[in-house]
Amino acid sequence: MSMSIPFQVETDRVLEILSKQIYDSPFAMVRENVQNSYDAVLMRADAEGKPLAEYLIEVKVGLGTISITDNGIGMSESVLRDNFWRAGSSGKNTESARKAGVIGTFGIGAMANFGVCAELSVTTRTLGEEIGYRTTAQKSNLKIGQDCISFEELDSSIPVGTSILATLDGNAHLDLEGLKAYVGQFVKFLPVPVFINDELVSQQDQMASIGIVGWQSIGKIKVQADALAFELEAYISSGVGVGVQCSDFSLDGTPIKGSMCLRNGMGSIMGLRSSFGLAPLPVGSTYQLGGVADLPFLVPTAGREALTRESIAEASRIFAPLERHLTELLSVHPIADSLVAFQQHVVASNRTELAKRIKIQVQDGEDQIELGMLETHFAGLELQSYDGTDPDLIKMFSGSDIPLLRISQSQPRRELQRRYLSQILKVPSIPNHATVTKEYEPSELTRDEVSLTFALVKVLRNDYMLDDVKIIWAEITHGVPLTTKIIGDQVTITLSRKWAPLRAVLGHIQTSFELLDSFTKDLVRVHIYSHIQSFVPSSQRSGLDALQRSLERKRELYRLDRDDYGALEPLIADYLSGEVEITQILKAAVAATAVQTQHVTLRQVGTVEEVLSDVISAAVPPAMGQPVAVPVAGSPILRVDTTIDERLLTTDQELPHLNNYKMFLALSDRLFHQELEFFKWPHSTQVAWAGRRIVYLFSGANSGISLYYDIELRGLRSAGDAGGSALTTTTIVANNRILIPVPAALTDCFQVSDGPVEFYVRFDLLMHHDPVNRGPIIDSTD
DSSP states (O other), rough: OOOOOOOOHHHHHHHHHHHHOOOSSSHHHHHHHHHHHHHHHHHHHHTTTTTTTGEEEEEEEEEEEEEEEOOSOOOOHHHHIIIISSSOOSSSSSSHHHHHHHOOSSOGGGGGOOOOEEEEEEEEEOOOOOOEEEEEEEGOOOOOSSSOEEEEEOTTHHHHHHEEEEEOOOOOOOOOHHHHHHHHHTTOOOOSSSEEEHEEEEOOOOHHEEEEEEEEEEEEEEETTTTTTEEEEEEEEESSSSEEEEEEEEEEEEEOOEEEEEEEEEOOOOEEEEEEEEOOOOOOEEEEEEEEOTTTTOOBBBTTTSHHHHHHHHHHHHHHHHHHHHHHHHTTTTGGTHHHHHHHHHHHHTTTGTTTTTTTEEESSSSSSGGGGHHHHHTTOOOOOEOOOHHHHHHHHHTTSSOEEEEESSSSSSHHHHIIIISSSOOOBOOOOOOOEEEGGGGGGGGHHHHHHHHHHHHHHHHOOOOOOEEEEEGGGGGOOEEEEEETTTTEEEEETOOOOHHHHHHHHHHOOGGGGHHHHHHHIIIIHHHGGSOOSSSSSSHHHHHHHHHHHSSOOOOHHHHHHHHHHHHHHHHTSSSSSSOOOOOOOOHHHHEEEEEEEEGGGGEEEHHHHHHHHHHOOOOTTOSSOOOEEEEEEEEETEEEEEEOEEOOOOOGTTTTEEEEEOOOHHHHHHHHHTTTEEEEEEEETTTTTEEEEEEEEEEEEEEEEEEEEEETTOOOOOOEEEEOOOOEEESSSSEEOOGGGGGGGGHHHSSSSEEEEEEEEESSSSSSOOEEEOOOOO
16 A cells, blocks of 8 residues: 655745855854845946946944845835745846846745844835835744735835844844944945944055055056957066055956956955855966956855866966066066065066066176166176085185176076076086196195194094095185095095185194094094095905905004104105195085974964964865875965974864974974975975874975985884875975974874973985976976
């Protein structure tokens, strides 16, 4: 036997679920009803052909009540019955409504108000009719499909327009100042006067709000972005500010309503339609443009918390051509030399020819000349460039007849200068590697230097089994202390005469010559051995052979004491005359990475929300918040103007702006000062752990350079069983800190309670001889 059962709905529960998805607070309810009032004003102004400023929207907040009144087009009986009080039906999906530029088309109607209202009363009269209406509904009496809404006809004494009176639920709280601030961000650019308790919260000027009023205009240019076209006007401030105003929009040649007012460094863009605020527009840009974008194709989601993906994608297509044309306008202005964002865009877009106004230092003085003026300034002269910092080389080549162009050490200026000089001007560069500029003859050495030479050869022969050693005293560029090479069995060591450890030993033997042998042994062991290690015979067969030769050879060197000078005069004289050769080894002193101790106390712990408020309040780029399975190079979050005192940042939230990581650990101060430039460029991030060891590996994008950061926990802290993963790069670079994400599996290792967390750290750069494409680069900036 078959039967049917009725479909039943609990009205109260349905209203609670659906309405609170739309208006979850009185603030949201007011915003949406003000938007409806603005739509009504738009339609009436379009019908009457009057300026929007002649109309009015008023919000009144009383004790437990809110009223929203407008003198817009009003609602007819059919609109009231079929649209306003019927969920899912909108009266704005008409050609006339679209022509007027209305915002709302979802058809949620009155229903959503009951998320915060106990009673709703609507009084309205539509344009062109003599009869008005008042309808009232109480939330407790609403039943689906039943006549539970009162309906009353009114005469023409009520004005054209609509007034909504909402009685709030008993537990609904309304902060008046908070309401003004909240609604103000959506209506502040409306041309219609909007009052909240008699205070004007609209009719603000976009340029004044963005902060570019009074800035210098540097030109206009027509921009074509697929089928969309508009006029761009660029502005600059006396410092390094850049502003943009876009107007005269057209689609396939047909004029449309639209405007944009943007400024660099603001971080986020508010999406508008017909001047009404919708939601943040999350688009990335090299210039970090922020401000407002009033575009007719922007559509909010039903809950108004974001824009639809389709409208974001359509808006995103505007920004690549916008920045391209902005860069062209800026390229002819002197601000190009000081505007980092311009230089980054030129590098990223590979438009090196636009770098003409970037300046470069000439010779070893303070003179700076624009790249585009070099050929004119040095007409008839050859040029040469240098991208290093060695003062001896700079002094040497600055004194020549060929002007030396000194390439900056700061990115992106450095890359721009290198490209312009090599690609456009074809300027050759001088070697940026260690060069021996002078070798001293034995006759040019002091007696102490000769004594140290003999002592070095003696130690290398007796202690390291190097029979054939040649030592050369020289001047070496780039601050390199020594170089080494081996040809056959002869090891040649070229020592920089300015090398500090050598000068220290020479200073000591002037007063304590009897300690020459001890000082020499220490010099070789600490500073020289690492450079000659590959030349020293091993414990295998070659080592035994070398030992045999050492035992068989004649003793030709002796301990040199201050009192022996007289007896050794003939030997020293032969060396100084060049008749005696002494072999020796060269090597550059290695700044071996020392182990550092790091500790974090409770006062050095902060929250992400307090320290990085600008990051988490910015729009979220589409690629953010997505985990990675393999290492993928991503851009760091650059906040180089921000000082961060804390060494550990935590949050209880999953923030997509920070790829949902809840803890960030500061790297050591020493690493910050030595390797800051590495972390400013895109890189991938990996981490592995086992027991007390945690090792991070950062790899530069397609650079062949990686950096490891080795953490050794102390005390009872442990990372547990072996594990590891690739992390989404979320490196934060401030002006005094580099912070890296800590995955959830490791956060307990760094939690700070009563006592500090202490651990050892080591780090070093790793060079790869065959850098390969390590995958795509993702953008994690605002």
